[in-house]
Amino acid sequence: MRMRQHNRHRRRRLYKNEIKRLHLFRHLLHKKMNNDIYIYIHIPYCYKKCPYCAFVSFEKQFSTLDLYINKLIKEIKSFKTAKTVKSIYFGGGTPSTLNPKHIESIINAVYLNFSIDKNPEITFEANPISLKEQYLKSLNSIGINRLSIGIQSFLNKKLKTLGRLHDSSLGENAILKAKEIGFENISLDLIYGLYESKSEIEYELKKVCLLDIQHVSTYMLSVEKGTEFEKRLKNGSLRVSNDDEMADMYLFISEYLTSNGFEHYEISNFAKYGFESRHNCSYWLGYDYRGFGVSASSFIDGIRFSNTDSLKDYLSGKTVVFKEKLSKEDRIKEAFVLMLRTNKGVNIKEFDKMFYTDIKKLYGNTLQKFIDANLIIEKNGNLFLNGAKSMIISNAIFSELI
Numbered sequence: 001m002r003m004r005q006h007n008r009h010r011r012r013r014l015y016k017n018e019i020k021r022l023h024l025f026r027h028l029l030h031k032k033m034n035n036d037i038y039i040y041i042h043i044p045y046c047y048k049k050c051p052y053c054a055f056v057s058f059e060k061q062f063s064t065l066d067l068y069i070n071k072l073i074k075e076i077k078s079f080k081t082a083k084t085v086k087s088i089y090f091g092g093g094t095p096s097t098l099n100p101k102h103i104e105s106i107i108n109a110v111y112l113n114f115s116i117d118k119n120p121e122i123t124f125e126a127n128p129i130s131l132k133e134q135y136l137k138s139l140n141s142i143g144i145n146r147l148s149i150g151i152q153s154f155l156n157k158k159l160k161t162l163g164r165l166h167d168s169s170l171g172e173n174a175i176l177k178a179k180e181i182g183f184e185n186i187s188l189d190l191i192y193g194l195y196e197s198k199s200e201i202e203y204e205l206k207k208v209c210l211l212d213i214q215h216v217s218t219y220m221l222s223v224e225k226g227t228e229f230e231k232r233l234k235n236g237s238l239r240v241s242n243d244d245e246m247a248d249m250y251l252f253i254s255e256y257l258t259s260n261g262f263e264h265y266e267i268s269n270f271a272k273y274g275f276e277s278r279h280n281c282s283y284w285l286g287y288d289y290r291g292f293g294v295s296a297s298s299f300i301d302g303i304r305f306s307n308t309d310s311l312k313d314y315l316s317g318k319t320v321v322f323k324e325k326l327s328k329e330d331r332i333k334e335a336f337v338l339m340l341r342t343n344k345g346v347n348i349k350e351f352d353k354m355f356y357t358d359i360k361k362l363y364g365n366t367l368q369k370f371i372d373a374n375l376i377i378e379k380n381g382n383l384f385l386n387g388a389k390s391m392i393i394s395n396a397i398f399s400e401l402i
Contacts, residue, residue, distance in 0.1 A: 042293030051228030096130035193221030
């Protein structure tokens, strides 16, 4: 009898110790998250403004490029943090309008000013027309270890409509040359919604698989206000897919890529195992990030701020034009929705502990409505969007949860 009691007490102690270790692990995980930061560098220059593009970018204004790099480095040096930089992401615009000395000077400024992770992810967005052999070798030697290539399509007719400067052959050759030089982590952007047939979409996805690409970002064409595409749509010279056709394409893309070794790890993103974008995951998991350059956004310790959209103002020394501190409830809801974007979903207990909240109580019937409708799944203490069919209507779901 005493032995059985002793064993019960021993098991209870072990269980309590295991719970303590689990709580400690979660505490350390949260602490580690708060000690990390992700860097974004915005390069607003372009060879040509694409007719669908609504991002802040400027066509053929290269006379200001050197001054812009100087202002960018000055902004980097003015920001102080004890957090460890986990990734550096060059986005745009078209970062490959930079020459190697510009890229190297920016990376050096980041390394000199911050504590850097031992193995940071350094992503560089590039236009295929820039990816000549010598340029690729320079990127590789500078330390770029992830290429994001703006292929957009492998169909010449579609590339012409999109206003791209490359054809499918040049795009494919740029990928092959990058792989030959030693880039092992390559991401491609693909756009769909220009009234393509299923066979045309399948042709593009086959190309992705045959080229052994590690990551694909697929974007449903959205005709934005103020773009050339908006004008063409109004005057009838542009034909786009309707909502039902877009939905069918989305589901087909998801099914095709997941059956060919990709994980649909976020609403618009697919990756081979271990090749998820660490930088973009920082946004979806609510980590701190700091953006530098025109129009760059940042989120640090619950405060969101963004830089001016004006190149003239930025070059004259003006940076931050918007700043807000999120309320506790807004931060909780934003973090919840962002985490739901990924296939990892939200662990309820960890989320509640991290934000000192009760997510089910906070949302009440609103969350339960989506669970009952099988749009959000609750399984083993986690909440997930119910696959691609829920992901495609995620904006409608999130609008009620934010």
